[in-house]
Amino acid sequence: MTVEQMVGLAVALLVMLFGLIGSLMPVLPGIPVIVAAAVGHRLYFGEQGASTWVLVLMAVMAIVAFGLDYLAGMIGAKKLGATWWGILGAVVGGLVGLFFNLPGIILGPFLGALILEMVGGRPFKPAVRAGAGAVLGLLAGAVGKVALCLAMILLFTTNVIYRST
Numbered sequence: 001m002t003v004e005q006m007v008g009l010a011v012a013l014l015v016m017l018f019g020l021i022g023s024l025m026p027v028l029p030g031i032p033v034i035v036a037a038a039v040g041h042r043l044y045f046g047e048q049g050a051s052t053w054v055l056v057l058m059a060v061m062a063i064v065a066f067g068l069d070y071l072a073g074m075i076g077a078k079k080l081g082a083t084w085w086g087i088l089g090a091v092v093g094g095l096v097g098l099f100f101n102l103p104g105i106i107l108g109p110f111l112g113a114l115i116l117e118m119v120g121g122r123p124f125k126p127a128v129r130a131g132a133g134a135v136l137g138l139l140a141g142a143v144g145k146v147a148l149c150l151a152m153i154l155l156f157t158t159n160v161i162y163r164s165t
Helices: 003-022 030-048 052-079 084-119 124-164
Strands: none
Touching: 003 030, 003 124, 030 052, 030 124, 052 084, 052 124, 084 124
16 A cells, blocks of 8 residues: 555545544534545545445445434334324424434434324323433434444445555
């Protein structure tokens, strides 16, 4: 591996680190940044960059991560007994919560599920369980998203090192 290739890999990994951090922040496009860094590296370095199959796999993993992010809160709410009112509330609360930074991201799905469950006629205790399920699903989705981001970074790094030797 030449010095230029090592510097290129280091720059791509630094950008991917920002993407990893961005995957946890609501306003930063973390997952697309990781994929864009890999594609940019490939465009600059050609055959010494990641293979086409690795880039395609990274794109598929990015789509899975996006889906996981959107579905996790709904699944968590459903697992703890939410009705469709609670699931709808978790989604709406999550969207509204995006405007209120980290507290809103956590409280939004909880309050949305809780309020709409109660509007739908459920007692307070089951409505709280549905809200807790939405938050637990959100947290599980974040863990899954970070794991997928780390897997994409590791896949890219190992493939680039393998192809440049």
